[in-house]
Amino acid sequence: METKTIRLNAPFDSAELAKLKAGDRVEISGVLYTARDAAHKRLVALLEKGEPLPFDIDGQGIYYVGPCVKDGRILSAGPTTSYRMDAYAPALYERGLAATIGKGDRSEEVYRAIKKSGGVYFAAIGGAGALYAACVTDARILAYEELGAEAVRRLVVKDMPVVVAIDSNGDSVYRGSFDFGD
Amino acid sequence: MTEACFGVTPSYLAALRSAREKESSPAAAYAMDMLLQNARLAQKNRLPVCQDTGMAVFFVRLGQDVRIEGGLLTDAIDEGVRRGYGANGLRASVLDPITRKNTGDNTPAVVHVELVDGDSLEIDFLPKGFGSENMSKLYMLTPSEGREGIKRCVTEAVRAAGANPCPPVVVGVGIGGTADMACVLAKKQLLREVGAPSDDEELAALETEIKDEINALRIGAQGFGGDTTALAVHIGKYPTHIAALPVAVNIQCNAARLAKVVL
Numbered sequence: 001m002e003t004k005t006i007r008l009n010a011p012f013d014s015a016e017l018a019k020l021k022a023g024d025r026v027e028i029s030g031v032l033y034t035a036r037d038a039a040h041k042r043l044v045a046l047l048e049k050g051e052p053l054p055f056d057i058d059g060q061g062i063y064y065v066g067p068c069v070k071d072g073r074i075l076s077a078g079p080t081t082s083y084r085m086d087a088y089a090p091a092l093y094e095r096g097l098a099a100t101i102g103k104g105d106r107s108e109e110v111y112r113a114i115k116k117s118g119g120v121y122f123a124a125i126g127g128a129g130a131l132y133a134a135c136v137t138d139a140r141i142l143a144y145e146e147l148g149a150e151a152v153r154r155l156v157v158k159d160m161p162v163v164v165a166i167d168s169n170g171d172s173v174y175r176g177s178f179d180f181g182d
Numbered sequence: 183m184t185e186a187c188f189g190v191t192p193s194y195l196a197a198l199r200s201a202r203e204k205e206s207s208p209a210a211a212y213a214m215d216m217l218l219q220n221a222r223l224a225q226k227n228r229l230p231v232c233q234d235t236g237m238a239v240f241f242v243r244l245g246q247d248v249r250i251e252g253g254l255l256t257d258a259i260d261e262g263v264r265r266g267y268g269a270n271g272l273r274a275s276v277l278d279p280i281t282r283k284n285t286g287d288n289t290p291a292v293v294h295v296e297l298v299d300g301d302s303l304e305i306d307f308l309p310k311g312f313g314s315e316n317m318s319k320l321y322m323l324t325p326s327e328g329r330e331g332i333k334r335c336v337t338e339a340v341r342a343a344g345a346n347p348c349p350p351v352v353v354g355v356g357i358g359g360t361a362d363m364a365c366v367l368a369k370k371q372l373l374r375e376v377g378a379p380s381d382d383e384e385l386a387a388l389e390t391e392i393k394d395e396i397n398a399l400r401i402g403a404q405g406f407g408g409d410t411t412a413l414a415v416h417i418g419k420y421p422t423h424i425a426a427l428p429v430a431v432n433i434q435c436n437a438a439r440l441a442k443v444v445l
Contacts, residue, residue, distance in 0.1 A: 025212070065233065066234075067233050067273070067275060068233045075229050075230055076231070076232060076235075076273075076282070079233070086287070104344065105344055105405065123345075125213055126439045127231065127232050128219075129224070131220040131223055147284075148286070149273050161216065162405070163404075
């Protein structure tokens, strides 16, 4: 049984991402940005208008999370279900986003976008909110503060445990090897 | 009661531990280990086990000899949610469905009131996360579909949900009544001790059969593939119409949180 853990720094190195295989266990350290439903709607609206995003997404990772926060401290920060962001994710991968982190399978369009861009989709363990909060060493709101839990935050994480759910070839822990029909 | 968000129910945890011991898939076993570790950490440091601290659902059994003075019971419950969620840093997840504007304090709660004999007031609190709630299903079967139809549609609901409701799950099933009754009945089954069979022998048999069919899907913990997708299937029934066989499915994720108070 292969149980070695791969350590990765965020923002991500595309050569490192290309080596990952679906099912690999990874620990991420570095900077991640949070965004979920409402923030994605705004980010993609900015892209459509040709306006700049609140942060440069090139090489970055977006974590789908709406944390519990008390007095600025992150109490619980597990992943939310990713399929709700499927409508927005391809446009972001296309513009250089390296990775998304969430839970659950993605749409065919996201598989295609990941393969095309050489990106990755990581699964965090849904329900393990306290454990992920313990990996967050710094958090600050970057945009959309009025969205509350849905605000875009810049997180600094240390040894955040995830699993490669869809690798850059489009293979996944959910479907095995994906049939792109080409 | 909102402190229930700091822990998973003892019966869920016991069922998860036992499933972990038997799990043959390394990926699913890893996910289960993380969940067990998370539950320990949350309990020790009094942190929400899951950041989705849910929409606050209450099942109230109101003794009809009880007289409530000084305001509406539902207002009192909302005030409790407002204070409890606020004081404990639990997430405000409730908003207007059209404008999507957040109410800011996780109110209003969803309150189901049932009148019972006596002079006590029993309240069950179920903070329900929406990763699992979004996977709910209602099937209005024809009577001819019968028992096999029930098994087929419950298994199909869990198959279609895949990894989304954060397995290992508990599957609540409500059979009969009207469409609305079946849905409430399904959710109410999530209040039961995980794995304790129905008192009704026929339902208990159906629970086991459906659980086995679900676990044969091999979705596994977190959808990573494995032996245990459902730790339990809990079924409740209510008489229905001669023309109908309503079946509702409501799934409980691994953040199985409950609190109960009797006044």
